[in-house]
Amino acid sequence: MSQPKLSLLAETLIGSEIVKLGNMISERIRAGETIYNFTIGDFDPQVFPIPFELESEIIASYQQHNTNYPAAEGVLDLRKSVGAFLKEWEGIDYAPNEIQIASGGRPLIYTIFKAIVDKGDKVIYGVPSWNNNHYVHMTDGEHCVIECSVENDFMPTVEDVAKHIKGATLLCLCTPQNPTGTTLSKESLEAICDLVLAENATRGEGDKKLYLMFDQMYWTLTYGTTEHYNPITLRPAMKEFTVFVDGISKVFAATGVRVGWALGPETVIAKMKAILSHLGAWAPMAEQKAVAKYLLQKEAIEQYLQHFKMEVEFRLRRIYEGFIGLKAKGFSVDAVTPQAAIYLTIKIDLVGKTTAEGNLLATQMDVTSYILSEAKIAVVPFSAFGGGANNPWYRLSVGTSKKEEIPQMLEKLEAALEKLK
Numbered sequence: 001m002s003q004p005k006l007s008l009l010a011e012t013l014i015g016s017e018i019v020k021l022g023n024m025i026s027e028r029i030r031a032g033e034t035i036y037n038f039t040i041g042d043f044d045p046q047v048f049p050i051p052f053e054l055e056s057e058i059i060a061s062y063q064q065h066n067t068n069y070p071a072a073e074g075v076l077d078l079r080k081s082v083g084a085f086l087k088e089w090e091g092i093d094y095a096p097n098e099i100q101i102a103s104g105g106r107p108l109i110y111t112i113f114k115a116i117v118d119k120g121d122k123v124i125y126g127v128p129s130w131n132n133n134h135y136v137h138m139t140d141g142e143h144c145v146i147e148c149s150v151e152n153d154f155m156p157t158v159e160d161v162a163k164h165i166k167g168a169t170l171l172c173l174c175t176p177q178n179p180t181g182t183t184l185s186k187e188s189l190e191a192i193c194d195l196v197l198a199e200n201a202t203r204g205e206g207d208k209k210l211y212l213m214f215d216q217m218y219w220t221l222t223y224g225t226t227e228h229y230n231p232i233t234l235r236p237a238m239k240e241f242t243v244f245v246d247g248i249s250k251v252f253a254a255t256g257v258r259v260g261w262a263l264g265p266e267t268v269i270a271k272m273k274a275i276l277s278h279l280g281a282w283a284p285m286a287e288q289k290a291v292a293k294y295l296l297q298k299e300a301i302e303q304y305l306q307h308f309k310m311e312v313e314f315r316l317r318r319i320y321e322g323f324i325g326l327k328a329k330g331f332s333v334d335a336v337t338p339q340a341a342i343y344l345t346i347k348i349d350l351v352g353k354t355t356a357e358g359n360l361l362a363t364q365m366d367v368t369s370y371i372l373s374e375a376k377i378a379v380v381p382f383s384a385f386g387g388g389a390n391n392p393w394y395r396l397s398v399g400t401s402k403k404e405e406i407p408q409m410l411e412k413l414e415a416a417l418e419k420l421k
Helices: 008-012 017-030 052-063 076-090 105-116 132-138 158-162 186-201 236-241 266-279 285-294 298-328 364-375 403-418
Strands: 099-102 122-127 142-147 170-174 211-215 242-247 260-263 333-335 343-348 393-397
Touching (some): 008 132, 052 285, 076 260, 099 105, 099 266, 105 132, 105 170, 105 211, 105 242, 105 260, 122 132, 132 142, 158 186, 170 186, 186 236, 211 236, 236 242, 260 266, 298 333, 298 403, 364 403
Parallel strands (some): 122 142, 122 170, 170 211, 211 242
Antiparallel strands (some): 099 260, 242 260, 333 343
16 A cells, blocks of 8 residues: 655654664563663663752642743743853853743754754754754755764864855754764864854855854763863854753753753844744743752752762763773774763774674674674664764663673673674
């Protein structure tokens, strides 16, 4: 039976590869299979619960019957609290009319694209990166793709950006980055900001400007000597051209609470509000009221982050050390030193190897399937983030990882690697 013809977008859009893979793994786990699931950029609430104070504020907010529609731009007390929080913690200054609240980062990113990008507009983004390729497709933009390498921590360089910047409408940066867990250096961000400012200086008053979408959803989760930098602090003139994406999803392990915010020029934020008012993608009223109160509890936040970051970093470093140990033994694996977020970038370069049963691992998909079936390890290939089909690098997310399972996971991986010829 033939399928009915739908819109061009519906016919050509690819669903989230990460969600699809994660759902498939979850089904196998529910069926009783033991799998070390490192696929989804989420948290196991039994391992990483949201802050107790935030949970208490949410419960109290529902008991106070905060269950009606919120304002389209987000309730005023939350926008004020977000402004105070970012002023206190990051030193950037935004008024309530420069802040837009939504149900997490996704609707904000979508509305940034819809508010700025017209059909055929050039959008610059690096790969691997989270969903930029899909958002460009949804807005009929022109893909200006930068293939990023491990030598630059999988981040675009100023030279990369310069190749595409003439006439571009949107530049997408994410640091700390999903999927790599790496960060953009101070020097690189400064140079890219200077490039954006110089390009905008060439455009006339009636011309569209080049905007920077700066996704910093993981900015509090940095480890060791790694520091997070933002465009506004480094180059104050960038405030006119920068739209931030941020929220509570990752900083407080609150992915399901669905409270995110964008910061940007008042004119852009107003258009985003208009689009979101038709989507209805607002964060629930009770959660908005609760987050407004929690963001002002500096001591509670400091205590939560100290413990939370320590637990995430332990997992990242332990698995990293395990991969480097396997590399030292001569196995074709590698890993990038943990810098930030909840992700470890790992390399499993086994194409061309043969299994004990005599099956050739001819493609990276074969490698992914082999590691899953033989070592019970589920990770997301960079091909799901816009990378090439035979890219040997993977995202490993530790948000659902149990510390006690790491040694046995590494043992299973070594056993699987030993079987290959």
